[in-house]
Amino acid sequence: MDNLSEMLKGILEGIVLEIISRGEIYGYEITKKLHALGFQGIAEATVYALLLRLEKNKLVHITKKPSDMGPPRKFYTLNERGFEELAAFWAKWDFLSERIHLLRTNGGEKNV
Template identity: 45%
Template sequence: MASDTQILKGLLEGCILKIVSENETYGYEICEKLIEYGFEAISESSVYPILIRLEKKKLLYSVMKKSPLGPMRKYYYLTDEGGEELKAFTVSWGKIKKNVDSVLEG
């Protein structure tokens, strides 16, 4: 399906907001968590542009911190607006999932 990528981008924004809402985290760790959740085809080249976009929308903010393993890392945090967006995403996803399930179940 040609539009899989577009669908996935929108869903990934919501999933990333959820991951960041649970704890401070950095880009590579977000990628690893998405892979653990089953998004096997996800790469850093997909995630970092989304993080930049979410920061520009003021849904996330970041802080550079010293890493225990080397160079500084950019840690991401949810803003209040990001929390509201996450709530809206959760409601929208619930409705969309219910509708798609209804169609698929016939």
């Protein structure tokens, strides 16, 4: 779908956390997963910057493994704080999607 980037800005971190939570994964592999999910419009730089942020905020555990390019490749898994952040993300998402659904179906009225 086109022009998703603005809407994705607030939730991309949650999406990436969910991808990482499924098992050890490296940077570009995450981008490929996102593309496979249909998020084609996400710029490569966005994911790179996001991974730096996740690392800075200590949401991921990193394992370095040798690579054929020289520097070691980083593999990401979620740490405890990462899982907490992911749970918070889904809680917010559930709240938001429920309200949006309510708005769409009943114009925001709960008991209609």
